[in-house]
Amino acid sequence: MIWGSVGPVQYLDLALILFGIGTIGVLTRKNFFILLMSLELMLNSVNLSLIVFSKFYGNTDGNILVLFVIAISASEVCVGLAILIAMVRIRNSVDVDLWRELKH
Amino acid sequence: MNNLESTHHFLIANTWIIWIVLAPLVGALINTGLFFSQNTLTQSQKQKISAIIACTAAGMAFLISFFLFWHMHSQTIFVQTLFTWINSSVFKVRFALNVDSLSSIMIVFITFVAFCIHVYSSGYMDHDEGFIRYFIFLNLFLSSMALLILSSNLLLMFIGWEGVGICSYLLISFWYQDPKNVQAGEKAILLNRIGDVGFLLGLIVVFSTIHSFNFIDLEAHRHLFSPGLLTFVDLCFFWGATAKSAQIPLYVWLPDAMAGPTPVSALIHAATMVTAGVYLLVRLNILYFLSPEASCVIAITGVLTAFFAATVATVQNDMKKILAYSTISQLGYMMLAVGVGDYASGIFHLISHGFFKACLFLSAGAVMHLLMQEQDIRKMGGLLKTFPLTALVFLVSGLALAGFPPFSGFFSKDAILWGAFSHPNPLIPWLPTALYTMGLITAFLTAFYISRMIILIFWGEYRGNALNHTHSLPWVMSVPMVILAIGSLIVGWIGIPKAIGGKDWINHFLHSTFFLIPRFTTNQDHLQVVLMLISTLVSASGIILAWIRYVRYPKTRLENQPQGFLKLLDHKYYIDEFYQKTIGRCTSWVAGWISEWGIENQILGRLVDNIALFFEKLSKGYQKIQSGLVRNYLFYMILGAAVFFIVFVCNH
Numbered sequence: 235m236i237w238g239s240v241g242p243v244q245y246l247d248l249a250l251i252l253f254g255i256g257t258i259g260v261l262t263r264k265n266f267f268i269l270l271m272s273l274e275l276m277l278n279s280v281n282l283s284l285i286v287f288s289k290f291y292g293n294t295d296g297n298i299l300v301l302f303v304i305a306i307s308a309s310e311v312c313v314g315l316a317i318l319i320a321m322v323r324i325r326n327s328v329d330v331d332l333w334r335e336l337k338h
Numbered sequence: 339m340n341n342l343e344s345t346h347h348f349l350i351a352n353t354w355i356i357w358i359v360l361a362p363l364v365g366a367l368i369n370t371g372l373f374f375s376q377n378t379l380t381q382s383q384k385q386k387i388s389a390i391i392a393c394t395a396a397g398m399a400f401l402i403s404f405f406l407f408w409h410m411h412s413q414t415i416f417v418q419t420l421f422t423w424i425n426s427s428v429f430k431v432r433f434a435l436n437v438d439s440l441s442s443i444m445i446v447f448i449t450f451v452a453f454c455i456h457v458y459s460s461g462y463m464d465h466d467e468g469f470i471r472y473f474i475f476l477n478l479f480l481s482s483m484a485l486l487i488l489s490s491n492l493l494l495m496f497i498g499w500e501g502v503g504i505c506s507y508l509l510i511s512f513w514y515q516d517p518k519n520v521q522a523g524e525k526a527i528l529l530n531r532i533g534d535v536g537f538l539l540g541l542i543v544v545f546s547t548i549h550s551f552n553f554i555d556l557e558a559h560r561h562l563f564s565p566g567l568l569t570f571v572d573l574c575f576f577w578g579a580t581a582k583s584a585q586i587p588l589y590v591w592l593p594d595a596m597a598g599p600t601p602v603s604a605l606i607h608a609a610t611m612v613t614a615g616v617y618l619l620v621r622l623n624i625l626y627f628l629s630p631e632a633s634c635v636i637a638i639t640g641v642l643t644a645f646f647a648a649t650v651a652t653v654q655n656d657m658k659k660i661l662a663y664s665t666i667s668q669l670g671y672m673m674l675a676v677g678v679g680d681y682a683s684g685i686f687h688l689i690s691h692g693f694f695k696a697c698l699f700l701s702a703g704a705v706m707h708l709l710m711q712e713q714d715i716r717k718m719g720g721l722l723k724t725f726p727l728t729a730l731v732f733l734v735s736g737l738a739l740a741g742f743p744p745f746s747g748f749f750s751k752d753a754i755l756w757g758a759f760s761h762p763n764p765l766i767p768w769l770p771t772a773l774y775t776m777g778l779i780t781a782f783l784t785a786f787y788i789s790r791m792i793i794l795i796f797w798g799e800y801r802g803n804a805l806n807h808t809h810s811l812p813w814v815m816s817v818p819m820v821i822l823a824i825g826s827l828i829v830g831w832i833g834i835p836k837a838i839g840g841k842d843w844i845n846h847f848l849h850s851t852f853f854l855i856p857r858f859t860t861n862q863d864h865l866q867v868v869l870m871l872i873s874t875l876v877s878a879s880g881i882i883l884a885w886i887r888y889v890r891y892p893k894t895r896l897e898n899q900p901q902g903f904l905k906l907l908d909h910k911y912y913i914d915e916f917y918q919k920t921i922g923r924c925t926s927w928v929a930g931w932i933s934e935w936g937i938e939n940q941i942l943g944r945l946v947d948n949i950a951l952f953f954e955k956l957s958k959g960y961q962k963i964q965s966g967l968v969r970n971y972l973f974y975m976i977l978g979a980a981v982f983f984i985v986f987v988c989n990h
Contacts, residue, residue: 336967
């Protein structure tokens with residue numbers, strides 16, 4: 235591999251880095267907005283890898299799957315934002331650490 | 339009809355047998371429904387219905403038994419196999435019932451006496467709060483007893499054995515408001531558990547030797563037992579029988595069992611349940627016949643029990659206690675018959691005793707019923723004029739117990755005494771004479787104590803203060819008493835020995851059950867007649883002695899505390915106190931030690947505590963992981979995925 239050339243491996247590396255950033259964001263941040271954004275980042279990294287494989291193998295299955303993922307993630311964000319509004323109404327805060335009800 | 343020929347018997351299938359067991363059971367179930375039902379019937383209406391149901395159930399059981407008995411020919415066995423109860427590779431037990439000559443005569447006798455006592459109870463228990471409960475227990479008892487008698491194998495018999503035990507317990511503690519009655523029930527069930535250990539041991543040894551519980555297999559494979567093992571098995575079953583049939587050393591529960599209602603004492607603790615032990619031994623007759631050692635032990639235990647119980651009965655003042663000790667004594671006679679190998683006489687005495695003792699208890703119950711539950715014969719006297727019918731019934735059954743001809747007790751007791759005298763003992767040559775002498779002394783004591791009781795109750799002046807409230811006996815009580823009194827007169831005639839021109843029917847009838855045992859014959863008919871005369875004289879002298887001593891006995895002397903040897907008898911040889919001081923105290927000491935220092939606190943306690951502590955600590959650790967934060971859970975998930983991934987990659 236020649237330095238500077240961009241191949242599938244570089245794209246996959248980028249996807250991995252994005253996925254890592256997203257994961258760490260989900261695990262460490264308290265703000266619900268950032269949580270949602272990190273989640274989107276993870277989904278997009280997966281989309282990226284799907285497209286890379288699609289291009290690499292020369293078939294369009296990956297591209298179609300990406301469209302599905304985008305649609306589902308959009309609806310998921312809708313639900314997430316609705317939860318966020320409910321959260322702000324009840325706790326008057328966007329801090330997810332205030333929600334510990336799973337313990338009970 | 340499907341005839342299967344076994345070696346000596348014709349097995350004939352019959353579908354009626356189970357109904358002898360089921361009829362009382364159904365009666366008990368219907369009465370249980372009535373007991374819990376919430377309807378508009380008044381208490382007395384409910385009582386009437388439950389009494390009719392219970393008596394009908396017992397009557398039906400009797401009719402079926404009589405039907406089977408009527409169609410019984412020699413070497414016939416009616417069999418009914420209902421289902422395979424336990425079915426594993428080696429352990430196969432069928433729920434099957436057999437009626438052979440022995441069980442047919444037993445079941446007829448038991449259901450008949452039970453029917454009479456059911457009818458009597460409906461009068462005796464009138465106005466009792468637990469009327470329906472009483473009849474439930476009584477029917478349940480009859481059902482268990484029928485199962486005990488009719489079962490075709492030892493394991494099924496054990497169910498009946500335990501069933502009658504629990505019904506006995508329930509009925510002894512029937513008036514549970516009084517802690518004394520509850521204790522008496524507990525004593526009975528505890529001592530019976532001791533006996534059950536013996537029965538179970540016997541069951542285990544029998545199964546491990548012949549791999550079957552069937553009585554027929556037992557007879558066929560008797561040679562598989564080595565002599566030592568046979569004696570062991572015999573003694574195990576005898577151990578079980580000493581508890582159920584109240585023999586030394588486990589007899590102490592029977593006098594206390596009189597705490598129950600009197601008809602219960604008549605049915606369970608005189609006529610039927612307590613004879614189950616004798617029945618068991620007679621059922622296993624071949625095992626006992628082949629082991630002279632065990633037979634010796636049984637004969638000696640039996641005659642000692644008969645003698646000791648009779649001596650105690652001579653000084654008791656409680657009517658029911660006298661009859662209880664008398665029952666123990668008569669059971670001793672039956673054991674003696676089994677021990678000397680005269681099984682038919684044992685069954686003969688069992689049946690005649692069942693009649694006259696049930697009759698004695700019922701008449702004692704009638705006296706109690708009329709005298710406001712008074713049981714102390716010192717507070718009676720002169721009741722002959724007041725209750726002539728009861729007195730007559732009492733007299734007839736009393737003479738039967740005393741062994742006075744021609745009442746039933748004379749023939750059956752004499753059959754046993756003759757059996758004890760004439761059967762030679764292979765181990766101890768002088769034993770027959772000793773057994774006979776002891777038996778004769780016991781017969782004298784028997785005549786003495788029952789005459790004393792009757793004289794103190796019915797002759798002389800009235801010494802109590804309950805006569806003002808007397809009322810007449812209802813027919814439901816008097817009719818069964820009269821029937822049983824007739825029975826105590828004539829039942830003995832089924833076994834009039836050949837020596838005095840009788841047919842000895844019962845010996846002949848039972849022979850098909852005892853077909854493996856060589857028929858015992860002697861040519862000493864004259865000697866037998868002489869011995870019968872002797873025992874008549876002994877019985878008469880007992881009666882006369884009691885008459886001389888008690889007919890004009892001053893009231894003040896009755897209230898004196900007995901002195902010397904009589905005091906020992908009055909306290910029943912201090913056996914209860916002895917058991918309390920030795921076994922009772924040892925047990926409670928050991929139990930206390932175990933609970934304080936031994937297993938309970940040091941081993942089990944610590945073990946249980948530490949296990950609990952371990953899991954408590956473990957769960958406290960796990961608690962920390964469960965934060966309730968989604969992102970922590972997500973972290974564990976990713977961690978898990980990572981571990982899984984690493985393992986997966988490393989393996990490939």
